[in-house]
Amino acid sequence: MTLNAHLRLLADIRRASPSEPVPGRAELSEHLSQRQTEIGATALAEFAYVQQVAKTKWGSERTAHFGQVLRQHRVSQKPPRETAWGEVEALLQGLPEPWRSPIAGQIVLSKQGKGVLGRTLWSAAHTLNVIRALKRWVAFCLAQCCSMVPTGSSLDAFGHHLLADREDEPSITARSVGDYQSRILSGIGLVQPGFSSPACSFVVADWRKRADQEGAATKTGAQLVGATAIWDLGFQHIENARSSPMRGTDAARQFRNGLILAIGTALPQRARALSCLSFDSSLYLQDDETVGIRIPASMLKLPEDRKQGAPFERSIRNPRLATALKEYRQSFRPIFDDGCAVFPSIKSRNSAISEKQIGRLTGNMTEKAFGTRISIHRLRDNVATQASETMTATGRAAAALLGHRSQATVARHYDHSDGIQAAKEFGALLFSYQGAGVDLEL
Template identity: 85%
Template sequence: MTLNTHLRLLADIRGASPSDPVPGRAELSEHLSQRQTETGDTALAEFAYVQQMANAKWGRERTAHFAQVLRQHRVSQKPPRKTAWGEVEALLQGLPEPWRSPIAGQISLSRQGKRVLGQTLWSAAHTLNVIRALKRWAAYCSVHGCSLVPTGSSLDAFGRHLFADREDEPSITARTVADYQARILSGITLVQPGFASTACNFVVADWRNRADQEGAVTKTGAQLVGATAIFELGFQHIDRARSSRMRGLDAARQFRNGLILAIGTALPQRARALSCLSFDSSLCLRDDDTVGIRIPASMLKLPEDRKQGAPYERSLCNPRLAAALREYQQLFRPIFDDGSAVFPSIKSRNAAISQNQIGRLTGDMTQKAFGTRISIHRLRDNVATQASETMTATGRAAATLLGHRSQTTVARHYDHSEGIQSAQEFGALLSSIRGASVDLDL
């Protein structure tokens, strides 16, 4: 009986000795291409079995390239995802026709990113939020027969209508209502030149006051588990990847996910900033102890006219994290593709995961480990709280870590340190302060 190429390769592997050379990447890629032509997707399952046999014969280090070959043939290059501004332009068409031209002009101005006297630039995120709020306002006006130009009473009625929908939309709070109202006024001011309403401003201020009294209902004390615990959870995932029986995509993904938690704690920035990290550009391994970070201003939460400014630069003095990143870059990251994104996508080659996916993964891992879902933004709370409680610089250090100019902002939104130290044992959160930067030592 004549063996097909798959069975012949398996026979060759089974008959080889541990000291024999391992089939190379080019040879394996040619083999898999031929089998895909012959059997379609069945060839992928065949090759996964081939990798298992090779791993048993030669070990995971010598057969890691099998996973690269399988990944290359399993996942195709996909079109780049729609940009934030692309989403804005698509959503624009859902607005009432008279509003589209003024909003389109604001979009054009803001996309240029240049300061214009008397004009406020909008970020893509803010523009999306304004358009969504205007669409909801227009739908409400259509149903209730009120003017598209708000008054104090109609804007308040809209707020009460939103607040009453909490059973259907549990995420709606007094702060959500105030945000919607403020965005509606921002948009109406643009599309209705000369619009001004003291009554409407009073309504927004009233709902903001309610929100302040209500507190941050989306945040709970259970989510404050300590920055060190989250950092260690990241390394638990990394250690599982290291000890995996086979160095394949599953191990590479677990290592990547562990780094999301470890880096997210050591570099308490928002998910958007973390999503742009790339080896040898925004993240550099300077030496055995130091990780250099350089995030473009365009990826930070800044006023739009400051997004052409200086990047966010930090040095993370952390030998353990530096060693993990070096190991990942050399041994696990290449399994995804030949790109340089620190957090590559599973579904697409040569692409990074989105900021939303970073948030989902962070929540999933912390939910499973701690029984409470900690978002990437809530992770910043844990860093600020631990920094405020364990450091002599307290709020000043926390403000620098989070990139806030004001320690009052940190105290209001992030610092929940009271009582935590008595419940947990913390190590030092910071190793040194150098000028305007703070280096985390976790």
């Protein structure tokens, strides 16, 4: 009986001794391409079985490149995601025609990133939110047969209208009403030059006062599990990846997800900043215990006219994290593709996951482990709270860790110290941030 290429490869592997060379990446890729031409997608399942047999012969470390080859042939290169400004420009078409031109001019000015006297630059995210708020305002005005130029009474009525829809949209709170109203006034000020209304400003201030009295509806005490617990959960995922019987996509994904939690704790920045991390450009393995970070100002939460400024730079001294990153880059990261993104996409080669996906993954992992969903932003609360409890610099330390100039901001939004130190035992792990003078004991 004549053996096909798949059966011949299996026979060769089974006959080989553990000391013989493992088939190389180029040879395996050529083999899989040929089989895909012959039998289509079934070749991928065939090759996954070949990897299992090879792993039994040579071990998971020496056969990790089988997983790289399989992913290369399974996942195609997808077109790049639409940029934030692209989404803005598409959504702009839904506004009344007379409003489009002035907002388009603001978009052009803001995209250039250069300040103009008397003009405030808008970020893509803020512009998107303004357009969404204006669209909702237009729909309300048409339904109520009222002028699209807001008055104090119509803007307040709009706020009550939003709250009335809470059954269908539970995320609407007094705070989000105030945000909607403020964005509407920003947009109207652009499309109606000279517009000014003390009554409208009073209404916005009134709704925001209500929001302060209500507190943050999206934050609960159950979400404060402590930075140490989240750090340990990250390394639990990393250890599970290391002990996986197969060095394939699943193990690589688990290692990556563990690093999201570990890095998110060591570097308590927002998801957008984490999404841009890339080896040798924004994240550097300086030595066996130090990780260098250099995040462009454009990826930080800053006023738009400061996003061309100096990057955020830190050095994280932590042997455990540095060792994990080195191992990930050498043995697990290449399974995704040949790129440098620290958090690569599982669905598209040579692409990083989005900030939204980082948030979803963080929430999924923490919800499964702790029974409560902790977002990347809420992770910052955990770091700030633990820093305030365990470090002598207290509020100053938390402010430095989170990148806030004001200790009051940290105290108001992030520090919820209520006895975490008394409830949990801490390890001897230290984080040092060069230049910030901050050590966080986890």
